[in-house]
Amino acid sequence: MKKHTIGSIRKRKGAQPLVMITAYDALFARLFQESADILLVGDSLNMSFGGNPDTLSATMDQMIYHTNAVCKGASDTFVITDMPFGTYTDGVTALANAIRVFRETPADAVKIEGGSDKAPLVRHLTSNGIAVCGHIGLLPQAVRAEGGYKVKGKSEEEALSLIEDAQAIEKAGAFILVIEGVKADVATRVAKSVAIPVIGIGAGNGVDGQVLVFSDMLGLYEPFVPKFVKQYMNGAQTVKEAVAEYAQEVQNRSFPDENYVY
Known part of the structure; x- marks a missing residue:
């Protein structure tokens, strides 16, 4: 499979759904590269493999280490790296950490969580040569602030807010967007409201692609299986x-x- 570019990813909007899967090391990245359009080095690694209750403990050093491993295992696959909690609290901090990712790894883009409130940060990054993937809906890095993992889009007000978030992130320069834990019909409306691909996780199939945590989909993580996860093997x-x-x-x-x- 030929490695995607930002341009080829954009062209998949409304066409063949994009396949995204998490990867944290060279071994599994090599196994996934034949099927995945995009590999996401997620901060979920600290839950699946670190044994932590949430993603908040991941650090930049960890993300850079795992990104390099993934890129070595799948050098011909488009790789996105999660910006971990606390690394994009303001423009200066966000740019400094994103530059670290680009200087110290071959990653193709970074992902940050947040909607309209994070649009200025996205604009700051994209205007300085950083490719950005947005992330709206359920935000794992906000789990403590929100008191748990809560499905979004249950009201028309929430639906309109999500559409506003997606459009703000698109306008700020993001080339792709992840939408997580959102009612399926609302996620479909969000996907139709923007011109960039929208990748769902727990958001139905009316979007432009799907992403799953590999240890969930392969049935490797036993403590908890989210409702939206299909296990393709035990x-x-x-x-x-x-x-x-x-x-x-x-x-x-x-x-x-x-x-x-x-």
Whole structure:
């Protein structure tokens, strides 16, 4: 698959849906690159692999480390890096951290959470050569402020606010937008209100593509499965069975046999 550009991603608006999936290391990035249009180095890594209850503990150093690993594993895939919590509180801070991402990794873009209130930051970044992916709706980095993960778009007022958010982020220069945890009919309205692709997660299929956390979709993360996640395999059980078989063979000395020795 030929690597996407911002231009080719924009052209997918209203056409073939874009496939986005999270990746955090070279191993899985290499496995995903044949199917994914875009890889997202998400701050969700600190939940899936760090054991934390939310994404807030991720740092710039962590994101840069994992972005470099992903880019090495999938050098021909478009890569977006999450800007972690606290790294874009103002224009100066946001630009300094985004420049770090671009200088220290081959990432193609950064993603920041927020709607109309973050539009000035998006404009500041894009006017300084930083490609930006927006993120509206349910905002994982605001989970403590909002008292949990709450679905958006349940009222007409919320629907209109989401449309306003999307249009503000588009006008500020973002080339793509993630919409999370939003009623499906509202997400469809949001997607139709802007000219940039809108990627859904828990937002129905009336948008321009989908993104899932890979450990969720592969059934590797057992503590909690969001309602919107379809598990395409029971990864946790498969891994457990394989490790149990290995352990049994080690204990009964059937591994290594003559096929696995020098």
